[in-house]
Amino acid sequence: MTRAAGVSTILLTSAAMVAFAANSLLCRMALGARLIDAASFTAVRLVCGALFLALLVALSKRRSLRMPADVIAVVALFAYAIAFSFAYLGLSAGTGALILFGAVQITMIGAGLVNRERLPVLGWSGLVLACAGLAALLAPGVTAPPLLNALLMALAGVAWGVYSLRGRKAPDPLQATAGNFLWTVPLALLSVPILAHPPQASTHGLLLAAASGAVASGLGYVIWYAALARLRAIAAASVQLSVPVIAAIGGVLLLGEQASLRLALSSLAVLGGIGLVLRARQAPPG
Numbered sequence: 001m002t003r004a005a006g007v008s009t010i011l012l013t014s015a016a017m018v019a020f021a022a023n024s025l026l027c028r029m030a031l032g033a034r035l036i037d038a039a040s041f042t043a044v045r046l047v048c049g050a051l052f053l054a055l056l057v058a059l060s061k062r063r064s065l066r067m068p069a070d071v072i073a074v075v076a077l078f079a080y081a082i083a084f085s086f087a088y089l090g091l092s093a094g095t096g097a098l099i100l101f102g103a104v105q106i107t108m109i110g111a112g113l114v115n116r117e118r119l120p121v122l123g124w125s126g127l128v129l130a131c132a133g134l135a136a137l138l139a140p141g142v143t144a145p146p147l148l149n150a151l152l153m154a155l156a157g158v159a160w161g162v163y164s165l166r167g168r169k170a171p172d173p174l175q176a177t178a179g180n181f182l183w184t185v186p187l188a189l190l191s192v193p194i195l196a197h198p199p200q201a202s203t204h205g206l207l208l209a210a211a212s213g214a215v216a217s218g219l220g221y222v223i224w225y226a227a228l229a230r231l232r233a234i235a236a237a238s239v240q241l242s243v244p245v246i247a248a249i250g251g252v253l254l255l256g257e258q259a260s261l262r263l264a265l266s267s268l269a270v271l272g273g274i275g276l277v278l279r280a281r282q283a284p285p286g
Contacts, residue, residue, distance in 0.1 A: 012227035013239055019220025021246035024097075025254065026212040031088050036205030038085035039195040043188040044206055046081060048213030050185050053178035053222070060174065070176065073166040074183040080159035081184070082191060083152045090149035097244040099150055101134065103157025104164075104240055111165055117232055119280065126276025130241045133269025136262065137248060164228060164236060173225030181218060238277040245270045 030036050036044075088096050109127075112119075119127070167176065192199050201209075228236055245267045 009227060009230040012223055013231070016220055016224035016227055017239065017242050017246060019216050019223065020240075020243045021250055023212050023216030023220060024243065024247040025250050026208050026216055027084070027088065030205045030208040030212075031085060036201040036209060037196045037199055038089055039082070039192045040199045040201045041205065041209045041212075042081045042085045043192050044201075044209035045213035045217060046078070046181060046184045046188040048210040049218035049221075050178070050181035050213075052214035052218040053174070053181050056174060056218075056222075057178045069179060069183045070166060073163055073176070073180045074187075076159045076163040076166065077180050078184040078187045080156045080163060081188075082195075083156035083159065086195075087149045087153035087156060090146045091153060096149075096153050097247075099153040100157040100160070101241060101244060103154045104161045105131070105238075107158050107161025108164060108236060111161070112232060119277075123277045123280030126273040126280065127238055128273070129276065130238060130270045130273025133266045133273060134241050134244060136269065137245065137266035164224070164240075167221075167225040168228045168231075168236075173222050173229075177218065177221045177225055181221075235277055239274050241270050242274055 027041070030041055031038060084100070087099075091099070163180075167173070231239070249267065
């Protein structure tokens with residue numbers, strides 16, 4: 001990997017992680033305050049994401065919306081979105097994030113090891129450090145969660161891991177993401193009358209869901225697909241550990257949550273650990 005390509009990969013990955021953290025904040029603001037029901041939030045999120053991505057495709061040259069569906073990616077995307085929304089109705093933010101990213105780690109690292117990816121000692125050390133930092137940040141609010149909500153969040157994490165892995169095979173990130181979102185729209189619309197009794201949403205809740213779908217999800221996934229093409233599965237799994245830290249910092253800056261020394265130290269541990277994993281990935285085999 002050339003230096004320019006390495007810098008480009010870092011920039012793409014960083015932008016995707018910021019988008020995902022913003023998405024987490026938007027979801028917490030809407031669902032935590034019960035501004036909208038979970039099924040309607042998911043539907044608005046996916047519909048707005050699909051419309052935004054369709055617009056980007058229409059404005060792009062040599063691209064068409066006529067594309068075959070990646071069935072696995074579509075199912076994984078919808079499963080992640082709907083399970084995530086319903087899980088957060090019964091979980092605290094810290095518990096939900098811990099379960100979600102733990103499941104993502106298991107899924108993606110497991111896939112990497114199955115595909116015989118090797119991780120040097122430095123990489124394993126970085127992964128352990130990042131996990132320890134994340135656990136230290138989330139542990140104070142972690143209690144035994146409701147079983148159903150915990151299982152739903154674990155499902156969301158597995159689905160997100162599968163979706164990320166499928167993204168590595170996409171030759172055109174924009175087309176792939178647009179197609180996946182478009183195919184989830186019927187599933188999302190059908191889920192509202194089935195899962196919402198009755199559907200309810202405030203204007204504020206609808207706006208948060210729309211922002212989550214169009215910007216934080218749609219655009220964020222395009223960037224993530226572009227970054228995934230340059231990341232091994234284990235590195236891709238590890239870098240996502242930064243999302244809860246970025247979201248926590250965003251909560252301090254944007255939502256008025258209290259800052260703490262524990263937050264600062266945990267952030268250093270997670271980001272430092274990720275740096276070790278990426279450095280180990282770029283090191284020549286010995």
